[in-house]
Amino acid sequence: MKHIVLTFFLSLGWLLSGQAVAAPSGAKLDSAHINLRDQASLQRGAQTFVNYCMGCHAASFMRYSRMAKDLGLSEDMVRQNLMFVTDTIGDTMTISMRAEDAQKWFGVTPPDLSVIARSRSVDWLYTYLRTYYLDDSTVMGTNNLAFSNVGMPHVLWEQQGYKTMDADGNLVSATQGNLSSREYDLMVRDLVNFLAYVSEPSKLQRLDLGKWVLLYLFIFFLVAYPLKRAYWKDVH
Numbered sequence: 001m002k003h004i005v006l007t008f009f010l011s012l013g014w015l016l017s018g019q020a021v022a023a024p025s026g027a028k029l030d031s032a033h034i035n036l037r038d039q040a041s042l043q044r045g046a047q048t049f050v051n052y053c054m055g056c057h058a059a060s061f062m063r064y065s066r067m068a069k070d071l072g073l074s075e076d077m078v079r080q081n082l083m084f085v086t087d088t089i090g091d092t093m094t095i096s097m098r099a100e101d102a103q104k105w106f107g108v109t110p111p112d113l114s115v116i117a118r119s120r121s122v123d124w125l126y127t128y129l130r131t132y133y134l135d136d137s138t139v140m141g142t143n144n145l146a147f148s149n150v151g152m153p154h155v156l157w158e159q160q161g162y163k164t165m166d167a168d169g170n171l172v173s174a175t176q177g178n179l180s181s182r183e184y185d186l187m188v189r190d191l192v193n194f195l196a197y198v199s200e201p202s203k204l205q206r207l208d209l210g211k212w213v214l215l216y217l218f219i220f221f222l223v224a225y226p227l228k229r230a231y232w233k234d235v236h
Helices: 002-017 039-053 064-070 075-081 099-106 116-120 122-128 181-199 203-232
Strands: 059-063 132-134 142-144 163-165 171-173
Touching: 039 181, 059 064, 059 181, 064 075, 116 122, 116 181, 122 181
Parallel strands: 132 163
Antiparallel strands: 132 142, 163 171
16 A cells, blocks of 8 residues: 555656656756746747747747747737748748758758757757857867757857867857857747747646646545455455
8 A cells, every 4th residue: 555655656746847858968968947837938939939040940830829829929929020931820830941952051951849849858958059169170160069060050159159168178258249148048048948838838738737637546546445445355
């Protein structure tokens, strides 16, 4: 009995934590500390995504209308500030660049970012976007600690500035960006928060519902176990 109850509560804690296992990486991953309930952060992240990421990356599993509802935005606000390739609020967040053109220009098709936060983990994304450094040996002139020889250039260099690697393997500032280090980290955290939302828009509803389901199962267990003992007492 004690073993069953202990197993139940351990499972409950794991399910309610909502923590993802970080993907293996050559770099030590920094914790993103995102908050999916922070709508202001999600709104800022959406703005960063459409301004800096959607030139090459789509999020084709997400509709503008769903995003407007979940992020507390009016459809007019989304149309004016977040929609650049379509005028239809019900469309998905696709891009105008064709896959074959991207393959010809970049050598690889930029991935759709609809589920990147689930496949890579939010901590990996947060680390990746903050650990670009100058590297003359690469075609793009930059490299990344979390993704060695990455093909994507540092698209946020104007905000962060450029970094170089010192003799000890630490990243140090080479040029100053438009944002301070703390401001840039907050910008990246908002972007990662938005990508986490896009990867699973119903996560908050799932977690909230899951608590009630687990509570129901626990109450049912308290009733079912004595019934089981009473039913089988003559057999055992």
